[in-house]
Amino acid sequence: MPRGRVDVRTDLEEVFRGHYARVVAVAARVLGSRDQAEDVAQEVFLSFGRSAVPAGDAGGWLTVAATHTALNLLRSGRRRSAREEAAGDGPAVVPDVADLVITREERSSVRAALARLPHKQAAALVLRHSGLSYAEVAAALEMSPGSVGTTVRRAESVLLKELNRHASPE
């Protein structure tokens, strides 16, 4: 049988246009690379196109799918190593939304730490920072809502230690 375009749901384009930027941002939060985040977004929207997820639930579904897919990619080794990426991009310093200045090197080391976290802990952290509510994070990861805060806090402590290690000159 000939293989042409994906035989997809008719609302795919509308959902894509409404959520693409957000899905790329979620994946970029995990991967720290726009190119790879776009690859993940493509994969996630392909899956969505074949699914019967109601369009109204698309935002949450896509965020969760992007998080899992990106975390898997982060650990898979297909990703360029943190060092290569830092070297390629140079030591530029980027001002951030929260008036914080975080170097590329720090970003890379934070992602290395993220890759070492247990999957559920990393996913909870990313989902929360991607704007999902505690109840949504709990549902997506099959956790009790009460344990989300503890899990997120624990993950943040680990990543923060990594940041501080780089910040303090030794």
Added chain:
Amino acid sequence: MRHPSEGVLRRLVDEPAGVTDADRAHVAGCPTCLRAVDTARTEARLVGAALTTPAPVDTDAGWARLSTTPAAPARRARVDRSRWGAAVRRPAVAALSAVLLVTGAGVAAANDWLPIFQTERVDPVEVTSTELVQLPDLSAYGDLEVTREPGTEQVADAATAQARTGLAVPEVAELPEGVTGEPVHQAAGTVGATFTFSAEKAAQAAAAEGEVLPPAPAGLDGSTLRIEAGPGVAAVWTQPTGVPTLVVARVVAPTVYSSGVPFETVRDYLLSLPGLPDGLADQLRDLSTDAATLPLPVPADLVTSSTADVGGAEATVLTSRDGLLAAVVWVEDGVMTGVAGSVSADELLSVARELR
């Protein structure tokens, strides 16, 4: 009052409304907790900033790329939806397929049917009557279609049964005490069914139970499993009153074929469904590592199980707690043989070991 947990303080940073009034009141008047909330807020901001990656996106380019992606995995497109809509649903087959689905492992290929589960042995899985009621109804997670009916029928004799099925009816060397007369022979053809996952149906079923499903793994939606079992033959001895006293049966054990996502994915997803009791899920997960063990759901409150050797194969011996019924089941070369009746387990084992 003791201090709220670190997790509660963390939630206070994001969702104060999600924290109880009592905890909020405590924190408002507790310098220690206020400091902890401040620290949590600062650290959350730092981590959030470190994770945020400025990624200006070109949505048009993204859409152009997606809409020209070749449809390698568009398996769903070939499914005739109207045919699936008319699928026959039979609880017994649904239960069978549920049991089979959760046991398999192995790989599934893109387009070809691959055998992913071939029964080589059976193993009892202890369930309580309550758990049986709680088992997720598989028909709620997709479309089941019975593709081949077994067409079970009574036949004149063992030779006819063999001619119909290609399976020799096991001959009993010596009937146990209390079993008399000539057996009635039954022959059954192959039973086949396909099961197609539907993320939409699963979500609806879960919503009806007030549960939220974990997101289905990529590719699961629309993927299909094909289940085949049989043919089979049986010899049944009955009392004059019509109550069976001894049944000897032989059937080609079930095989599952997959045309979709890797089977571990299916299994792990099924085992994570809400409603599956933890203990049962663990038993099934333990069994399912070799893709060859058929779990036999055994109501633990009614039946005890043990194992015994029958002609070199490990057989499962089941005995009802009231001692009135027993059964012995084993698998050899993909053929499952069972002996059951209202006789003792020892007598049944003798029958089993001397079958010809």
